[in-house]
Amino acid sequence: MADNKPRVKVPKKAAKGEVIAIKTLISHPMESGQRKDKAGNLVPRQIINKFTCEFNGQVVFTCDMDPAVSANPYLEFNVRVDEPGTFKFTWVDDDGSIYEAVNSIAVE
């Protein structure tokens, strides 16, 4: 699905050792597998089941998601930044698709 657009908010720069807040949102229906269509058939589950945030190749935060996470899953979390570098965000869909976003941060 090409419409799963990730949106990420990361500060452009931070002081060394500062704890920054990161906000992420991705467009996704998060079909729970509980819902029925008009004909009364269960709509099969299809959700994003895992989110990972890496900083310079090191995993700093991950989240396992179940169908109770709302559509267009939103996540806000913190990371301590000790050096400049690149954040890589990965979302894994039930169907195996992977959605990615990359953001860099400067340290002054």
Add this chain to the structure above:
Amino acid sequence: LAFLPRLALAAAQSTDEAIMAFTKGATPTEGTVSLDTPEIAENGNTVPVGVSVDSPMTADNYVESVLILADGNPNPAVATFHFTALSGVAEAKTRIRLAKTQNVIAVARMNDGSVFIDRKEVKVTIGGCGG
């Protein structure tokens, strides 16, 4: 109507089972972890939930994971956050679905294996499941 309490009991049991599986059998103590939820959620489809854990978040003393459960949903599991010493502070926010008025539960597991729990009731006006 007679079978309804049994259904509720079954859901409660699976919530307890989920907690026990997460804590590896340890009984969590109250405190240290705190949930931030609205008292009343008008729309159960998207309820903001925040969790924070009181921890120095250093290499030898940090929060490993926080499990979020909703005991009145068809499936109580909601999400699990995994923190690292690089998280700086153990806080996370997301938005969740609640089928009806129920308790939201957060269980935190530290790197030394100690476990903590917090519960908040959220009143739901319009359920967030089915349709």
